[in-house]
Amino acid sequence: MTSNLKGNLESKFALKVFSGKEFSETAFPLATNQVNINSQTTLASDKDNSQHVSFSDHDDKFWQEQDNVYYLEAPLAKVKEICCYIQELGCPLVLMFANDERNFQAGYAVYYVFAVREEGMLVVIKTKADPESMEIPSISNHLHAASGYEREIQDLFGLVPIGHPDAKRLVFHGNWPQGVYPLRKDFAVGQKPDFAQEKIRFQEVVGEGVYEIPVGPVHAGIIEPGHFRFSVAGEPIINLEAQLYYVHKGIEKLAEGQSLEKCLFIAERISGDETFANSLAYCQAIEKIAGTKVPARAAYTRVLFAELERLTSHLGDLGGICLDAGYGFANFQFQMMRGWAYSVADELCGMRFLRSVNKLGGVRKDFVSGKEAKLIELLLNIRSELEDTVNIVKSNSMFIDRVENTGILEPKIAVDLNAVGPGGRASGIRYDVRKAFPYAAYPNLNFKVPEHNNGDINCRMNTKIEESFEAIDLMIQAIEGMPVGKVCEPIAEVKPYRFAFGLTEAPRGENIHWVMTGENNTLYRYKIRTPSFCNWPALCHAVKGNIVPDFPLINKSFNLSYAGNDL
Amino acid sequence: MNNIVYLLVQLLVILLVAPFVNGLIKKVKALSQKRKGASVFQMYFDLYKLVKKKTVVSNVSSWIFHVTPYIVFATAMAAALLVPVSTKILPPQIPGDFIMVVSILALGRFFLMIAALDTASTFGGMGSSREAMISALIEPSILISMFTVALISRSTSLPQIMETVQKVGIPLAHPVYIMVGLALLIIILAETCRIPVDDPATHLELTMVHEAMILEYSGRHLALLEYGAAVKQLVFMTLFVNILIPQDQLIGVIGLGALILSLLIYLLKVILLALVMGIIEVNTVKLKLFSIPNLAALSFILAFLGVLQFLILGGKHV
Numbered sequence: 001m002t003s004n005l006k007g008n009l010e011s012k013f014a015l016k017v018f019s020g021k022e023f024s025e026t027a028f029p030l031a032t033n034q035v036n037i038n039s040q041t042t043l044a045s046d047k048d049n050s051q052h053v054s055f056s057d058h059d060d061k062f063w064q065e066q067d068n069v070y071y072l073e074a075p076l077a078k079v080k081e082i083c084c085y086i087q088e089l090g091c092p093l094v095l096m097f098a099n100d101e102r103n104f105q106a107g108y109a110v111y112y113v114f115a116v117r118e119e120g121m122l123v124v125i126k127t128k129a130d131p132e133s134m135e136i137p138s139i140s141n142h143l144h145a146a147s148g149y150e151r152e153i154q155d156l157f158g159l160v161p162i163g164h165p166d167a168k169r170l171v172f173h174g175n176w177p178q179g180v181y182p183l184r185k186d187f188a189v190g191q192k193p194d195f196a197q198e199k200i201r202f203q204e205v206v207g208e209g210v211y212e213i214p215v216g217p218v219h220a221g222i223i224e225p226g227h228f229r230f231s232v233a234g235e236p237i238i239n240l241e242a243q244l245y246y247v248h249k250g251i252e253k254l255a256e257g258q259s260l261e262k263c264l265f266i267a268e269r270i271s272g273d274e275t276f277a278n279s280l281a282y283c284q285a286i287e288k289i290a291g292t293k294v295p296a297r298a299a300y301t302r303v304l305f306a307e308l309e310r311l312t313s314h315l316g317d318l319g320g321i322c323l324d325a326g327y328g329f330a331n332f333q334f335q336m337m338r339g340w341a342y343s344v345a346d347e348l349c350g351m352r353f354l355r356s357v358n359k360l361g362g363v364r365k366d367f368v369s370g371k372e373a374k375l376i377e378l379l380l381n382i383r384s385e386l387e388d389t390v391n392i393v394k395s396n397s398m399f400i401d402r403v404e405n406t407g408i409l410e411p412k413i414a415v416d417l418n419a420v421g422p423g424g425r426a427s428g429i430r431y432d433v434r435k436a437f438p439y440a441a442y443p444n445l446n447f448k449v450p451e452h453n454n455g456d457i458n459c460r461m462n463t464k465i466e467e468s469f470e471a472i473d474l475m476i477q478a479i480e481g482m483p484v485g486k487v488c489e490p491i492a493e494v495k496p497y498r499f500a501f502g503l504t505e506a507p508r509g510e511n512i513h514w515v516m517t518g519e520n521n522t523l524y525r526y527k528i529r530t531p532s533f534c535n536w537p538a539l540c541h542a543v544k545g546n547i548v549p550d551f552p553l554i555n556k557s558f559n560l561s562y563a564g565n566d567l
Numbered sequence: 568m569n570n571i572v573y574l575l576v577q578l579l580v581i582l583l584v585a586p587f588v589n590g591l592i593k594k595v596k597a598l599s600q601k602r603k604g605a606s607v608f609q610m611y612f613d614l615y616k617l618v619k620k621k622t623v624v625s626n627v628s629s630w631i632f633h634v635t636p637y638i639v640f641a642t643a644m645a646a647a648l649l650v651p652v653s654t655k656i657l658p659p660q661i662p663g664d665f666i667m668v669v670s671i672l673a674l675g676r677f678f679l680m681i682a683a684l685d686t687a688s689t690f691g692g693m694g695s696s697r698e699a700m701i702s703a704l705i706e707p708s709i710l711i712s713m714f715t716v717a718l719i720s721r722s723t724s725l726p727q728i729m730e731t732v733q734k735v736g737i738p739l740a741h742p743v744y745i746m747v748g749l750a751l752l753i754i755i756l757a758e759t760c761r762i763p764v765d766d767p768a769t770h771l772e773l774t775m776v777h778e779a780m781i782l783e784y785s786g787r788h789l790a791l792l793e794y795g796a797a798v799k800q801l802v803f804m805t806l807f808v809n810i811l812i813p814q815d816q817l818i819g820v821i822g823l824g825a826l827i828l829s830l831l832i833y834l835l836k837v838i839l840l841a842l843v844m845g846i847i848e849v850n851t852v853k854l855k856l857f858s859i860p861n862l863a864a865l866s867f868i869l870a871f872l873g874v875l876q877f878l879i880l881g882g883k884h885v
Contacts, residue, residue, distance in 0.1 A: 213689055220770040326766040326853030332600035399852045549774040549856045
C-alpha cells in the first residue's frame with residue numbers, strides 16, 4: 001500500500017511525498033543552517049535546492065532511520081480532500097496537532113498524522129493555517145477521530161476549525177477566559193489569566209421521562225476527577241458526555257524551552273501509571289533526532305520494564321473489574337499479584353513506579369545483572385497464581401454473565417474513533433505498536449497479540465488476561481536473552497528544529513510523542529498523545545444503551561487515565 | 568410480668584446481636600480475601616463513633632429527612648418485637664402476625680425512599696427507584712413463603728408458627744420446608760441488601776441501592792439507619808432460624824435455665840446462618856440490575872412450590 005499511497009498522492013494531488021530529511025530542510029530553513037530557501041516556496045519545486053545541502057554522515061543516518069515517516073506539505077484548501085482520501089485507504093488518523101512556527105515561517109502549522117499500520121509507516125500532512133483569519137477547515141465531519149484534536153487545537157492555539165459539528169471547548173472549562181491561548185509562543189509560562197465565569201453546556205437530550213444524572217468531578221474512591229453527564233430514561237443510558245481536563249497541568253507548555261534531560265522528568269510525570277511508556281516514547285524520539293543507537297542491553301532492559309508496567313497495570317484493571325462486579329475475592333487475588341509485580345519492580349530498581357529508569361541513550365544503570373534467577377522465580381510465581389485465579393474467575397458463571405455483552409464497543413465505532421490498546425483490540429482492531437512499529441528489543445522477542453471481536457467487557461478482560469501472560473513471558477525472554485554490554489550511549493548535541501516521533505505501546509495502548517528540538521539542546525514543541533485521549537470518546541459510545549449501574553464496570557474495563565488525557 | 572420479660576429479652580438480644588452479625592459476615596469476606604479484617608465487634612465502635620459525630624443536614628431538606636432515621640429504627644424494632652427469638656418465653660398474646668411484620672417494615676422502607684428523594688441529590692432518587700423495584704418483587708415471595716408455614720400451623724401468628732414447627736423434628740428434611748427455606752434465604756439476601764442484589768461494601772454510587780438512599784445522612788441519623796438495617800437483617804435471620812431449625816423442643820423444661828440455653832442455641836444458629844450468608848456473598852457476584860427480577864421470581868416460585876407441596880402432601884404431620 002505504501003507505494004500505492006505515495007504514487008497516488010503524488011499524481012492525484014500533485015504533491016510530492018518525501019522523508020523527513022527533505023521536509024526539515026524546506027519547512028525549517030533556519031534549522032538547516034546556511035541554506036537559504038524562501039519559506040514560501042512550494043515543496044514540489046524544492047527538489048533542486050535540497051541537493052545543495054551538505055549533510056554530515058551523522059545526519060544521513062538519522063534520516064535513514066526515520067524513513068518510515070513521510071511528510072508532505074499541502075495547501076490549506078486541499079487538506080480535507082487529502083485527509084479523506086488517505087482515510088478511505090484504511091489508514092487511520094492517529095494524531096493531529098498544531099505548532100507555533102512564527103519564528104521561522106509565517107504562522108501556525110497544523111500536522112495531520114496518519115498511520116499505515118500494515119507497513120509500519122506514518123504519513124504526516126502539514127499545512128499552514130491562515131495567520132490572518134486563524135481558521136482551518138474542519139475535517140471532523142469526515143474523520144470522526146479528528147474531532148477531539150480540532151477542539152484541542154482551538155483551545156490551545158486559537159485556530160478555529162470551520163465546519164466542526166460541535167466545536168465547544170475541550171481543554172479549558174468556563175473559568176478560563178476566551179482568547180487566551182497558552183501554546184502560542186507569546187504566552188509566557190506561569191502567566192495567570194483572569195478568572196472567567198462561563199457556564200459549561202452539555203448536549204441536551206429531551207423527551208418524556210428523560211433526565212440527567214450529573215456525576216463527579218469528585219468521586220468516591222481514590223480516582224482522578226472527571227465529570228460525567230448521563231442522559232437517561234429510567235436506567236438505560238441514552239447519552240454520556242464526559243467533561244474531563246480537571247487536571248490540566250499545561251505539560252506541553254512546561255516542556256517548551258526546557259533542556260532535553262530535564263524534560264525526561266516531565267515525561268515521566270505525565271501519567272503516574274504509564275511512567276515508563278511515556279519516558280520511553282520521549283527517549284526514543286530524542287534518540288532518533290540525536291542519531292544515537294541504544295545499546296542492545298538497554299533495549300532488552302527497556303522491554304523488561306515496559307512489560308512490567310503493563311503487567312501491574314493489567315492486574316490492577318482486572319482486579320478493578322472484579323471489585324466493581326462485587327467479586328471481592330477475585331479482586332484481592334489480582335491486587336495481591338499486582339503487589340508481587342510491584343515488588344519485582346522494587347527488586348529491579350528500588351522504585352515501584354519505574355521513574356528514573358530511562359535515560360536519553362539507554363537506561364540509567366545495569367538493573368538486571370546478578371538478579372536474573374531471582375527475577376525469573378518471582379515472575380513464575382506470579383504466573384502460576386495468575387493461572388489459578390483466572391481459572392476460578394472464568395468458571396464463575398454469574399460473573400461471566402455480568403461482563404458478557406455488556407458495554408459493547410462496536411468495531412465500526414472503534415475504527416472511526418481510532419480506539420487503541422486493549423480497548424481497540426477487543427473490538428477487532430488488530431494493532432499493537434510493538435508489532436507495527438517495533439522498538440526496543442521487541443523485534444527479537446516472540447509474543448502474540450490477543451485477538452477478540454465482540455468488544456464487550458469480557459473481551460477487554462480476556463485481552464488483558466492474555467496480555468498479562470504474554471508480558472510475563474516477554475520479561476522472562478528478555479532476562480534470558482539479555483546480551484552483555486553497556487547500558488547507555490550518551491547522546492550527542494542535537495541540532496535545533498529537528499523533529500521525530502516516539503511511539504510505544506503503553507498498557508492502555510498506542511502512545512505517540514512528537515518532539516521538535518529548539519536551540520541549545522532544548523525543546524521547541526512537545527506533543528504528547530496518550531492512548532486515553534483516543535479511548536475516552538470510545539468509552540462514551542460503549543456505554544450507550546447499557547444501564548446506569550453497569551457504567552462503573554464498563555469504565556473500569558477501559559480504565560483510562562485522566563492525567564494522561566488532560567496533560 | 569411475662570410480657571415485660573418477653574419485651575426485655577427481645578430488645579436486648581436483638582439490639583446486642585444485630586451489629587455482631589454484620590461483623591461476622593464482614594469477617595468471613597475478609598478471610599476469603601486473605602485479610603485479617605476488622606474485629607467482629609467493629610460495628611459497635613462505628614455506631615458509637617457516629618452517635619458522637621455532628622449531624623450535617625442539607626438546608627434544602629424537609630421534616631421528612633429528619634424523622635426518617637427514627638421511623639426506620641422504630642419500625643425495625645417494632646418488627647423485632649413480633650419475631651420471638653426463643654419459644655421458651657412467650658407472652659400470652661402478641662398483637663400482630665407476620666403480615667404485620669412485613670407491613671411495618673414496608674412503612675420504614677417507604678419513609679426511607681421518600682427521604683432519599685427529599686434532598687434531591689443525584690443518587691438518592693436512583694436508590695429509591697431501585698429499592699421500590701426490588702421490594703415490590705420480593706414482598707410477594709415473603710408473604711407466600713410465610714403463608715406456607717402459616718397453613719401448616721393454621722395460624723399467621725409467629726409464636727404459634729414457631730410452636731408448631733417445634734413438633735416437626737427436623738423441618739429441613741421435609742420438601743415443604745426446603746422450598747420455604749431456599750425462598751427465605753433469597754429473601755434475606757435481597758432484604759438485607761447483600762450481594763448478589765446489592766453490594767454493601769461498594770463505593771460506586773451508580774451501582775448502589777440501599778447505600779444510595781442513605782448517602783446524605785451523617786452522624787446520629789446515619790447511626791440509626793445503620794442500626795435499623797442491622798436489626799432488620801437480624802429479624803429476617805431470626806425468622807429463618809426459628810422456623811427452619813427449631814431446636815427448643817430438645818430443652819424440655821421451662822424456666823430461666825431453659826431460656827438461657829435456648830438463647831445460646833439461638834445465637835449459635837444465627838452465627839451459622841451468618842457464616843452461610845458470608846460464604847454466599849464471597850462466591851457470588853452482583854447481578855445485573857435487570858436480572859434481579861429473575862432472582863425474585865426464583866424465590867417466588869420456590870415459595871409457591873412450598874404451598875403446592877403442602878396442598879398435595881398435606882402438612883399436618885410434617
